[in-house]
Amino acid sequence: MYQYDSYDQAMVDARVEEFRDQARRRLEGKLTEDQFKPLRLMNGLYLQLHAYMLRVAVPYGTLNSQQMEALADIAEKYDRGYGHFTTRQNIQYNWIKLEDAADILADLSRVEMHAIQTSGNCIRNISSDHFAGAAADEVVDPRPYAELLRQWSSFHPEFTYLPRKFKIAVIASEKDRAAMRLHDIGIRIVRRDAGEIGAQFYVGGGMGRTPMIAPLVRDFVPLDQLITYAEACLRVYNRYGRRDNKYKARIKILVHELGAAEYTRQVEEEFAHMLAVGVEPPREELARIATYFADPAFAEGPKTLDRSDPDFALWVDRNTHRHKHDAYVSAVISLKPVGGIPGDATADQMRLVAKLARDYSFDELRVMHTQNLLLPHVRIADLHAVWTALDQAGLGAPNMDTIEDIIACPGLDYCSLANARSIPLAQRISERFAQAGRTEVVGELKLKISGCINACGHHHAGHIGILGVDKKGTENYQLSLGGSEAEDVSLAKITGPGFDEDGVIAAVEKVTDVYLASRTDGERFLDTYRRIGMEPFKEALYG
Helix, strand or coil, X not given: CCCCCHHHHHHHHHHHHHHHHHHHHHHCCCCCHHHHHHHHHCCCEEECCCCEEEEECCHHHEECHHHHHHHHHHHXXXXXXXXXXXXXXXXXXXXXXXXXXXXXXXXXXXXXXCCCCCCCCCECCCEECCCCCCECCCCCCCHHHHHHHHHHHCCCHHHCCCCCCECEEEECCCCCCCCHHHCCEEEEEEECCCCCEEEEEEECCECCCCCECCCEEEEEEEHHHHHHHHHHHHHHHHHHCCCCCHHHCCHHHHHHHHCHHHHHHHHHHHHHHHHHCCCCCCHHHHHHHHHHHCCCCCCCCCCXXXXXXXXXXXXXXXXXXXXXXXXXXXXEECCCCCCCCCCEEEHHHHHHHHHHHHHHCCCCEEECCCCCEEEEEEEHHHHHHHHHHHHHCCCCCCCCCCCCCCEECCHHHCCCCCCCCCHHHHHHHHHHHHHCCHHHHHCCCCEEEECCCCCCCCHXXXXXXXXXXXXXXXXXXXXXXXXXXXXXXXXXXXCCCCECHHHHHHHHHHHHHHHHHXXXXXXXXXXXXXXXXXXXXXXXXXX
16 A cells, blocks of 8 residues: 655644644634634545544555554544444534644654644545455555545645535446445546556536436546546636536536536546647656555465355355455444444454454455445455454454445534434334344345435435435435446436335335336345335335
């Protein structure tokens, strides 16, 4: 994984001291909250319902055991003993005191971490496939390119104050595990038939109030020109993006209103201009970065395992992913125990995961887009030992991609923007399906919950999506069906009138009943929905 050079460290350390002075002035009353707000947001600090929330960047989801241990220490020392992992592969702390914030940033800096690019109208933390560098199906490891984008975008003077926040994802396989086309810019690294490697650019996706799927604007950009093309995309956006209306400020609105063809024409014109005036591709920097992402020293070993323990076998089937080396797998650590809070991990659990990464995964681990954690390189011979340790710590739930593996935002329990609670709903749904023994029967089903229209829980992309709304002062939940964030990307459609909390849980059960009664052999929920359409589900829900 990437390691800071002297410039990286100096930059982060300087930011810490700058923020320490800003926080001191706020505490002394020399800055008003309105004056302080843009300064704290540039350092990942939000003011939520009950306390400050700090969002820490985990670039493209990759970190080592020392960094995870530091995150555990912060949870214990400055929060309430836990952290919350997010869909952008970051971690949030929900109970931060302003007087501690600069000390936390200093602690992060000592392990090459920070909270830059986690808030504000800037290019946010670059996300990627959580299996990057390990997956058997990728063209190349996309993380060097994600790191190059991170370095290019950090403090870029032209893009420090964009019309709105901006999100970029980079993947390198046909299978999309990062919701790539639901980003402002989605980049897929591809290989042409002749063997040349380049990047496809999708621009103008996003969720929130106006969900859109990004159209393809260029089917091949040479990899050493990836940054130049990305800059051309941003320049056109920065030139025309709305700053008078935050609801129309995202690039998806610009691409929609200009039309994909006209937006692409202007990007191509800007791209050609940049090349003509001598903007050089960062070849040397890319080569330097790539050295940090060389494969670890994989060893030969057993390629099969003893499946006599049924609990272990079930976990292997659900929570491991094929590795590019056939003596290894990638092992998913579920942060979704039945009845638990999706994405939360205690300090002790973080320390255990750090130890497992150090002992069994070349000192590397990942934060997943699904709010879980991952050990990317585990020898098959070590898998039972890893599972045993996880199971004893409450981290061994075999539920990847099931209805228990719910993505949920913090909702009204924490967030000042939310209209309804997400966490209790996720807890009750997982309990209902687990206790009834329906999780295994239903199979793959991706359920996502957002507490407001900002869609931090990605409800638009759920096979089943739930959106919390305010209905005359009471919490109400809209149910949507048919979304996908994968390579078969689609936006979910609302079924009809909403439900109260008890009603939406019953509605989810009715929806799965229709699926179970209608599916053919091998059909996932999404396949059945696409085949039979919305009407059978609406009939079951509303009569």
